[in-house]
Amino acid sequence: MVAELLQFLFSGVTVGATYALVGLGFAIIYNASQVINFAQGEFVMIAGMSTVTLLNAGIPMPVAILIAVAITIAAGLLLEKLAIEPARDASVVTLIIITIGASIFLRGAAELIWGRGFHSMPAFSGSDPIIIGGAAMLPQSLWVAGATIVIIAVMRWFFTRTLLGKAMLATSYNPLVARLMGINTRFILSLSFGMAAMLGGIAGILIAPISLTYPEVGVMLGLKGFCAAILGGLGNPMGAIAGGLIVGISEALTAGYVSSAYKDAVAFVIILVVLVVMPNGLFGIRGTERV
Amino acid sequence: MRNHFRRNIATAAVAALTALGLAVGGTQAAEPIKIGSFLAVTGGASFLGDPEMKTLEMYVEKINESGGVLGRPVTLIAYDSATDAKKALTFVKRLIEQDQVDIIVGGTTTGETMAVIKEVEAAGMPFISLAGAGVIIDPVKKWVFKTPHTDRLAVDKVFRDMTARNLAKVGLFSGAGGFDQSCRKNALELAPTMGIEIVADETHGKGDTDMTPQLTKIKNTEGVEALLYCGFGAPTSIVAKNYKQLGMTIPHYQTHGSASAKFIEGAEGAAEGVRLPAAALLVVDQLSDDHPQKAVASAYKEAYEGRFKDSISTFGGHAYDGLYLAVEAIERAGSTDKEAVRAEIEKTDKFIGVDGIFTMSPEDHMGLDHDSFVMVEVENGTWKLLE
Incomplete structure (x- = not known):
């Protein structure tokens, strides 16, 4: 019984950590621009695909990963420069639609560059499962969980201890006042896309050995990451992390104990209930509208 | 007199037009046979649609190199339906009304195929689907056939x-x-x-x-x-x-x-x-050399891998079978008359394809059994x- 529960939790935490990293990307961009970037899932895909290509070209894994993250960050910055910035005076809804367009474009481009099949990527430290209390866990799951913890720590430090992080927070609270205080909000916007792409990219590379990678891999991960961000309270980075873990674990437990047919439904029902009871998410700050 | 002269001119004009018409009729005999297709070359099922499209293009080319069908060249009019049933329906309407194709071979996914069945049935257009599910041919629809094995x-x-x-x-x-x-x-x-x-x-x-x-x-x-x-x-x-x-x-x-x-x-x-x-x-x-499909399957494998430098998938084979079922039916029918072609597809008997050996009947519009x-x-x- 315990073994079974452990098995479900391993699965839930691994998957949930991926949702969390994707959700974190949503939160960061939302903070800087009020835009929900629906191309977030595509960052996951670009990083995974790039890593696989680089590995096939014979580049050692650590170098391949660094280059792939760099490529993904470049894609994020280009997205901001070429698609978001030219339209920065448009309404938020227009910008969101632009990101949907960008996501379709990126998927199409990926199909052209990498083909339409799926690719596998070797796990960082082998695929022999580790048996804990009768449940089997892949070493890759430890990498996913470990990397997520490190990223949470770095993000906390960045937002609370560095000037740049504080400037980002200030921009999210009030862009106009932030600009008056000498913060370069345009730079902050670029930075937010770069950071979100980096987080999506890291998530993509961590999960690729488990999920495989293909042009459409980011679609559902993006959607679940979005749910995580909403659940935790849009714009609250730590909320996105909690949201991701809640969605991941509840999915695994539902599949294990109730019925796998309701797995996705239960995750969405939790979100609905939370949003009805707490419209700003679990950890969101109540928004105030100035009249 | 003048009237008479006029009438003569008119007669001459009519004669000239008739001659012209005959000449046009003459070239019409060599007018291409139009095979229409809609495949999910992009989107979720692209790994199916892509080899299917490549297969169709390659073999239509081969057929034309060896003199076409019934002495007429074959043109392939193919659209990318992007794994989207709505797009599939739009393209099928275009194939029927605008391109006026003689037969349709396509429909990568079951969703895209099911979306167009009503349209092809209403238009009386022979249609060979490349999608998997049994629901496509069960119950039997007059104009709809399929090549892949059912699940x-x-x-x-x-x-x-x-x-x-x-x-x-x-x-x-x-x-x-x-x-x-x-x-x-x-x-x-x-x-x-x-x-x-x-x-x-x-x-x-x-x-x-x-x-x-x-x-x-x-x-x-x-x-x-x-x-x-x-x-x-x-x-x-x-x-x-x-x-x-x-x-x-x-x-x-x-x-x-x-x-x-x-x-x-x-x-x-x-x-x-x-x-x-x-x-x-x-x-x-x-396969042992006496396996009935050995020759067809190895020829297809060689042609596909030689041309595209990519390993074969069984999905491209569905398109090969669909194309040749259509071509052979047109040859047997001796024309592109839709009803005649449809009836000939239904009479397909022991056609050796990549997917298996097809024997169709009015009750069975796929024609494969578990031996395939x-x-x-x-x-x-x-x-x-x-x-």
Whole structure:
């Protein structure tokens, strides 16, 4: 019984950590621009695909990963420069639609560059499962969980201890006042896309050995990451992390104990209930509208 | 007099026009035969639609090089329906009304195919679908045929193999896609008639990355003797990996949805021992020389791999069969008259294709039986033909 529960939790935490990293990307961009970037899932895909290509070209894994993250960050910055910035005076809804367009474009481009099949990527430290209390866990799951913890720590430090992080927070609270205080909000916007792409990219590379990678891999991960961000309270980075873990674990437990047919439904029902009871998410700050 | 003269001119004009008309009629005899197609070259089913499109283009070219059909060249008018049923319907309307094609060979996915059936039936257009599900031809629709094996045949083949190994209690696991769910439904329906008991019935969502909870449940189901996974794409490899991760030992079956080299590659060694039904094309090199499909299948493999430097998938084979079923029916009919062509497709008798040997009838618009599948097992990273 315990073994079974452990098995479900391993699965839930691994998957949930991926949702969390994707959700974190949503939160960061939302903070800087009020835009929900629906191309977030595509960052996951670009990083995974790039890593696989680089590995096939014979580049050692650590170098391949660094280059792939760099490529993904470049894609994020280009997205901001070429698609978001030219339209920065448009309404938020227009910008969101632009990101949907960008996501379709990126998927199409990926199909052209990498083909339409799926690719596998070797796990960082082998695929022999580790048996804990009768449940089997892949070493890759430890990498996913470990990397997520490190990223949470770095993000906390960045937002609370560095000037740049504080400037980002200030921009999210009030862009106009932030600009008056000498913060370069345009730079902050670029930075937010770069950071979100980096987080999506890291998530993509961590999960690729488990999920495989293909042009459409980011679609559902993006959607679940979005749910995580909403659940935790849009714009609250730590909320996105909690949201991701809640969605991941509840999915695994539902599949294990109730019925796998309701797995996705239960995750969405939790979100609905939370949003009805707490419209700003679990950890969101109540928004105030100035009249 | 003047009137008479005028009449003469008119007569001459009419004569000239008639002559011109005859000349036009003359070239009409060599007017191309138009084969219309809509394939999911992009989108979710692109790994099916892409080899199908390449196959059609390559063989239409070959047919034209060898003099066309009925002495007429063949033109392929193909659209990318992007795995979208709505687009498929738009393109089929265009094929029928604007392009005025003689026959349609296409429809990569069941969704796209089902969306256009009403339209082709109303227009009286012969249509050979390349999609899998049995619902396309069951019940029989007058103008609709299909080439790929149905998932029902695959499940039938798997259950026969299980029975031969005395495995009766099956844990069923399936994905969320149309193919997956149709396969699951067939497994649930066929099991009682074949002495198989489904003891677990689990599903996973679209784009899921980890299936260990479902597999744990199947593993811990009392009395389970075998695992059958219905699905295709990346999840096939993930299921194999998770199966290995959990240290499962019951015989592991998948369907022809996993019959691509990508499945073995993606599973990174975890696919060893997985059994599945597949088209003979997959193991063409291992077929004995007297196997009826050997010649056709190896010729297709050689042509495709030589041209595209890409390993064959069984999906392109569906397009090959669809194209040649159409071409042979047109040749037998001696014209592109739609009703005559339709009747000839229905009379297809022992046509040896890549997918199997087709014998159609008014009751059977696919014409394959479970013999068109062979059982294969993954061994040392490749397919091994089982007797």
